[in-house]
Amino acid sequence: MNRFYVVLGLVAVVAGVLIWKSSRSESATALSSPQGAAVTVTAADSAFHGYSTGSDSAAVEVVEYADFQCPHCAEFAVVQFPTIRDQLILSGRLRWRFRDFPVGFPWSRLSALAAQCAGEQGKFWEMSDALFQRQSDWGRSTKSPNGLFRDLARASGADVGKYDACMDSQRYAGRIEAAHQEGAARNVNGTPTFFVNGRLHEFPRGATSDGFQALVDSIAGKRQ
Amino acid sequence: MRHRQAIALLALVGFSISLYLWLYKIGIIGRLQCGTGSCEYVQTSRYGTLLGVPVAFYGVVAYAGLLVVALAGLQPGLLQRRWPTAVAAAIAAGGVLFTVYLTWIELFVLHAICRWCVGSGVVITLIAALAIPTALRRERGA
Numbered sequence: 001m002n003r004f005y006v007v008l009g010l011v012a013v014v015a016g017v018l019i020w021k022s023s024r025s026e027s028a029t030a031l032s033s034p035q036g037a038a039v040t041v042t043a044a045d046s047a048f049h050g051y052s053t054g055s056d057s058a059a060v061e062v063v064e065y066a067d068f069q070c071p072h073c074a075e076f077a078v079v080q081f082p083t084i085r086d087q088l089i090l091s092g093r094l095r096w097r098f099r100d101f102p103v104g105f106p107w108s109r110l111s112a113l114a115a116q117c118a119g120e121q122g123k124f125w126e127m128s129d130a131l132f133q134r135q136s137d138w139g140r141s142t143k144s145p146n147g148l149f150r151d152l153a154r155a156s157g158a159d160v161g162k163y164d165a166c167m168d169s170q171r172y173a174g175r176i177e178a179a180h181q182e183g184a185a186r187n188v189n190g191t192p193t194f195f196v197n198g199r200l201h202e203f204p205r206g207a208t209s210d211g212f213q214a215l216v217d218s219i220a221g222k223r224q
Numbered sequence: 225m226r227h228r229q230a231i232a233l234l235a236l237v238g239f240s241i242s243l244y245l246w247l248y249k250i251g252i253i254g255r256l257q258c259g260t261g262s263c264e265y266v267q268t269s270r271y272g273t274l275l276g277v278p279v280a281f282y283g284v285v286a287y288a289g290l291l292v293v294a295l296a297g298l299q300p301g302l303l304q305r306r307w308p309t310a311v312a313a314a315i316a317a318g319g320v321l322f323t324v325y326l327t328w329i330e331l332f333v334l335h336a337i338c339r340w341c342v343g344s345g346v347v348i349t350l351i352a353a354l355a356i357p358t359a360l361r362r363e364r365g366a
Contacts, residue, residue, distance in 0.1 A: 004229045004298075008236060015240035022244065022253050071334070072270050140336075189250055190272070204276060 041181065045174035051124040053085070054095035059220045062094060062212070063195040065101035065183045068111035068131045069139050070191045076207055077132035083209035093216050098128065100179040101191050107138065107145055112176045114149040117166035118158045126156035225303060227354045231312055232294035234354075235287050238347040241340050242283030249278035266338035271329045279326065283319075283344060290315050290351060306359070313359035316352035323348050 050063070066073040088094035100116075102108030111131050118127030130152040138145035146167070153163045166172070186195070194201050196215060203211050247253045249267060266272065272279055290312055297308025323345040330337050 004232075008233060011233060011236050011240075015236070015243075019240065019244050019247065019253070022247075022257060202276070206270060 039173045039177045041174045041178045045172075045178040046182075048175050048178070050097045050099040050179065051119055051128075052095055052097040053125055054089040055092040056095065058089075058093055058095040060094050060216050061097060061197055063097045063099055063198075064192050065099045065179075065186075065188045065194075066192040067101055067103045067105065067108050068115065068128070069105035069108045069135065070103060071135070071139065073192045074132040074135040074139070076192055077129070080207060080209045080212075084212050087209065088212060088216055093220060094212070098124075099183060100176045101183040101188055101193070102176065102180055103191055105139070107141075109173070109176060110144070110146070111138075111149065113167060113170060113172055114153060116172035116175060117163050118153045118156050120166055120171070121158045121162060123153070123156040123158045127153060127158070130156055225298065227358050228294045228297045228308065228312075231351050231354055232291055232298070234347050234351050235290035235294055238344055238351070239284065239287035239291055241344045241347065242280050242287055245280035245340055245344075246278055246284050249273075249280055263338040263340055266330055266334055266336050266341065269334055271326070271334065282322070286315055286319050286348075309355055310359045312351070313355040316348060316355050319348040320352045 052061075054061075066077075068074075084094070084096070089096055100112040102112055115124055115127045115131060118124055131149070134148070134152060138148050149167075150160060150163065154160050183193070187200070192207065194203070194207060197219065201215070205211075244253065245263075245267065249272060267280075274282065293308050293311045293315070296302055297305070297312070302308055326341060327345060330341065
């Protein structure tokens, strides 16, 4: 009997140590760039609050924390977001802000960097759409999707020379890390996560265009 | 007695796996050690949460329950009682059904496999294989 409790105790200790070590090693991982070098977050990185689309006078602002490699984010982007854009953003009722929240897929940060480098040339939303729409082509790949991202950047209208220089220098790695830290501080623990006018909003049945329509109607209605 | 010890050990292993996945889900562990598997792909999917609660948390609760019941069943006063094995069998049966559902989601909806989930599936299946026949045998023998 005593031997059993010794074995049980040993299993508990080993499991505890492994879990503790995993939680400790994460801080180094979170601060890693796609190539694994340490990322420095500057004041300029922190001052950037993400690309936004929609009217500045819209009554409702949604901040989305998302990862380009997250399958649920892609599903939302491809299935729901076009309707939201057509019905709510283009009509001036909703402003949408995108924040990177790389959750740790192999190409999370590389894809975020690609979007930022296209964004530098005013092509963020085109690149964002392309990354999500083509996620099935690169999301499960074990080889670097750099070449495909480059093609997507070109198709989005970006100057490939400037895009390459941006990617090579990892110019916006700090910006991505700053967004990730901001999300973590706001208790984002999955993607996509939505904040509506600054408050975390959960969609128990899944985030849909109808859900956002109802939300905007509700908030805009209260303000009238 | 031996099968209750085995159930306790397995429950502790299952508890550790679920705890690891749950800590990842709530952001304390930011990257899962998964080799070439698709743990994060599965965990961050919509199926990583059920009724607003991370799926892994159900595992934490179930395995903790199994561990407590198995350890209770090893106490001298309860060694001859049937109910600890019956309770363990009931929890394990529910766990196996839930595991079948989650594995189906992984294979046919997400087309991705989380190795830790497979590990938990093996553990709960072993617990069920130990507890259910014993519970049924005792029930028939009673």
